[in-house]
Amino acid sequence: MEAQSTIRPAPGAGVEEINPAPIKRSSFVLPTVSKVLSDLPQSSSSLSDRGSEPCSLQDQQKMFRALRSIIENAEAVSEPANSFDLKELHASLEQADEDARRGRRDPETLQSVLEILHKLWTSDSEYLALVAEILANGSRDASWRVPIGRSGILKFFLDLVSSTLKVDIKLLLHSLRLIGNSCADTNENRQIVVDGRYTSAIIGHFLNPELVHVAIPVIYNICMDFEPAHAQIAENRAAYIILKLLYDGGLRDNSALLSFSFDLVELASEQAQGIANSPDGTIWLLAHLALEENEFEHFSSLANSLSAYLATEQFQGVCISHGMVEEVLGVLRHSFEISLDESSADEVSAMAQTRLKINQALAEVSAASSFAEKYPLSSSIAQTLKSWVTVDEEQLQICACVIMGNIARSDEVCQVMVRDLKIHEQLIAVLQNGSRGAVLHAALGFLKNLAIAGDNRVSLAEAGIIPAVSRLWAFDSVPQVQFSAATIARQVTIASMDNISLLLAPLSEDPDSPASKRTYLSLLLSLFEKTDSAPIKTEIGRTVASICRTISPKARDGDQTAKLLQEKLFSLHEGVARPIGAMITQTQWPVVRGEGWFALALMANNALGCRAVVDCLHNEEVAALLKSTLTGTATISSTPSESTETSNSVAVDEAQALKDRDNAFVLVQELLKNEAGALPASYRELMEDLAKSSQIRK
Template sequence: MASLGGINATHDAAQEASQSPVPASVLDLPSVDKVLSGQPDILSSLQSRGTAETPLEEQETMFRALKKIIENTGELSVAGNNFDLKALHASLEQAEGEARLGKRDAKSLETVLDTLNQLWSCNSQFLTQAAEILANGSREQSWRVPIGQSGVLEFFLNVISSKQEIESGLLLHSLRLVGNSCADTDENRAIVVKGNYTLAIIRHFLNPDLIRVAIPVIYNICMDYEPAHAQIAENRTAYIILRLLKDGAIGDNEALLSFSYDLVELASEQAQGIENSPDGTILLLMELALGEDIEMEHFTSLTNSLSAYLEKEQFQNACVAHKMVETLLSVLNHSFSIEIDHSSQEDVQVLAQSRLKINQALAEVSASSLFAAHYPLKSTLSQTLKSWIRAKEDQLQICACVMLGNLARSDEVCEEMVRDLKIHEELISVLQSDARGAVLHSALGFLKNLAIAGDNRSYLAEADIIPAVSKLWDFESVPQVQFSAATIARQVIISSIENISRLLTPLSEDIDSPANRRTYLSLLLALFEKTDSAPIKTEIGRTVASICRTLTPKVRDGDEQATSLLNTLYDLHEGVARPVGAMITQTQWPVVRSEGWFALALMANNKSGCVAIVDCLQNEEVLELLKKTLSEQLDDESTEKTEEAQVTKDRDNVFVLVQELLKNEGGALPAGYRDIMEDLISKRSSKHLTE
């Protein structure tokens, strides 16, 4: 429950965000006055004050009776209009059971409600004191439900909502009563929410004498009560509080600031609150998060809220269109200057989670279709991101890789990044460092994107990307890193004899060293034997298949370099066809299986390749699939056309594979296997190899 203490605060409702990096005329940053003026009025059911005339003595008598019901104390000392209030709340804090305090139920408060209405109608000066006594009484949990059931709570909600001129003291104690009555009491909270009285309370945020109480009142109503969360969100509470914080209207009282930041976060968790917020909400969140002395708890509340807003396309687009992405980057960077207790594991984890959320928001923003248009490759933002690739903080490195990767949406941009900006060199240096798995994964993801375009594969290979990724094939703690590192090896060798040559380069130039008989491909094949990951095994198989697809046609044409490389492929890499077998036995991608059959058929053109195939066929699953594929019959009624075409192509390629294997195996094929192959081939007419 919030303690309804106080601070002094001021607010200039007309002040606009002149310090904003985005002009207020462009970005929607309305004043709190303007926001509240657009909200519906909450009508008070109270009649006009002063409609009845009641003698002062009678007013005093009514007040004395009300006080006795609540406090059940002795005589009240009166001296003219000045009451002795020294002990007014003493009994409220020293409850001694029902025997002392009297019965506490709605019926006992019926006369209290009548008294309040009479004091209101005669504009009695005693009403403020009555409100104070009741507010004090509402601190006792046993009074809260009766206050709600009797109508007393609704009376004071109507006071708060009234458009009539009401003295500040009466409003203050009315707010206190509402806040205390709603503490841990959902029955009373439901009364507040049903009448949308939260909006009436929020209007008093503009009163510097009441804001110190009004904010804790809203906090008490909302805590652990979802309907109130939704209502304050719909009433734009997050934006209102953010604007008041930015304008300095809430002051520097730590408790009040904590209530305020918590309410912003609560409201930001509601969809309707986000949808109703002005675009400038995200700027306020960012600027407050960038406060020089901001507490860690407040920073994380702001960034949690910010990430919630930036999940919505509306605010992603606003962030980009109004050039706020730089500010968002500053928030992430600023997180590393937030002071925390590093001995507290909880604080460390909370701040780490906050950074992850900011990074996710930046990823979403940079994925927007507007991003590239507003932040071209040569922008200051891109230069900042490039400098972050080698930053000492993991999250800055990850941010740079993801955002620049999202900027690389076309071949033209990818080629410029590599050719002109040399970004690939920065990324390769990350791979060669002692970076953590998450950083390596993001750098590899960016490199995979860059490797697709134009001549980039040559630039990457020349920058020694193959030696760099080869070190990551042993990165067993993060399989995603191994997979991405294997994928890049496949990407850079596509249709490139030069890059295949690099993959088949000996690990040592010393002919006496055992490493001279091992290549980078040897390391990749070693990964194949160690890993349990089917995607990694398949990716290595695709690499071998790509080598065969590039070299074999050139060997047929008499290319000496291709012939030498193909000999190296078979001579130095025992079991080189096993990864291709993994392509065939996997069931997730039929097109990859077809790619595997085609690669084995290419291998069968070479005697050494036949030896590798025989080794692959030691896998019973591969052999059974070969027999099944070659003998497969199609049911035209149940087979889809695309599936039929795939099966036909696979069958033709397996037929050619077996034909070439029988022709070129040179005794490598065991007699039993040869009999099987000859039997299968005799049942089929000659086919052509198809890709």
């Protein structure tokens, strides 16, 4: 009995819908943004208490004029903008003004500016907001950015936005602008932000409706192409915070802000540590928002992030325990309702990748041992997936085959699927309707699991599984499909005379047709001759060996049906033993090699079989292995995973070597008894010598 395997995916009308809304969330606790922010490690501000050093208004004015003079001597500064526009901010964050005038800008020049900033702060001067605005505007010029960082001005404003003291909105706004502008394309300044762990303080301003339209682009700019910042915002649970704000409706009024927000969610979701620290409800928010989203770029960010979370065991368990698989299926289904620009190859390709990621995530989720317990065959999901097997959308078909195939990991479930759901008939139809390689691979994986249950083999054969897989033996563009199709031929013929009869049935009933002398096994043997794939060759050999194990003992006992099948096996299939040689010469599985020696011994039990064995022994490698096996000089290979397992592994291989020697000895004896002139004289002498030497060793 073979163990049912976990299935994972390879590279319209009649669809049963997964209802996308409302999503049940009663089992999830969604922490408030305030609660999440309060749990984050905060940066400490080094600023003195504001107002600790009173200063007259006249002195404040002098400091402001002195500061403005310093700036103007370095570069004429434009008058501050009267209004703040998000698109203008975005431009200033992403690129320096191309026509920026060059001037003297170095940390030394700005050192006196920093001193004035501290004085304006400690004196609680209203002029500080104007200074921040001037500096923020100046920092649009790329040549200002490094000096602003090295002079300590950037840190001053980082400390300012991190302060727990009451700071007026205008000052905070221009401080954030300076931080964002100074970090544009400037990793040196970004590192200052990361080293001081200031991102949590900036994220904290997401809660302020008067600052969120600035704070989110600032974080975006700090993170852009700078992985250390990605990691830090992920640890600061930026993904959950933004998702919760989106869910609560706080970010829905500005399309540009939405783009930044979704991009940040996806950036944060690429960090393993950030995912590990996220609240369980993060995946509920991702699924909920994805199901409500109809714009491609936004949906793609949410769906890709959801897939990243579900790639971890932690959130696979969360998804199953909270009954969220329906919602994830809904996200996949919803992806086909998103309008795409079909003229954009990039957009079409990106959506294809997004669907593939969702499917891979669902494959991993359904492979978990707890999945079948939460979603038994009687669940509504099974009926939905059954309806997806034959739809026009390939990714839905793949999804259905993979998940149901992963459910089909016990004989009882497999039997119900075939006997009651008739799922095998749909899968066989998929094999026959010209589906592409990925769909075929998924359908075959499902069928392989169904075929393991012994009672299913007859039903599969009666439904036409052998003709269906035989056309795929020529599917040379996808070797995985050929391999799986060959495996199913072996599975359905195990210990089944009726199914072996079908495999040995003529391809045509017309006696005048050349196809009347060819069988489905002939097609499988043709694949053996054409393929370069060792696993496929070995699998075909295992099929032939399985047939011999079933019919040879019965034929020896006088079963007429078995005798007829044995005659067809050898008379219609020249080279039928050559795949057995592939079993023997492969080195990966010693047990499979042993099956090969046993199968050749069974073949040599009659004259027709002896001719096939002699043909196999014309392979010099097989002949050499026969000699070394009988003389005890065959190499015993051992590849234990740990050094402590070496002795046990060698012992197992030695036991296999003894078994191989016994089977090889029987093979030689049967050959000498039944070869009826098939062996050349010199070859017969060699066999006799081998038999004698082996007998002495025994």
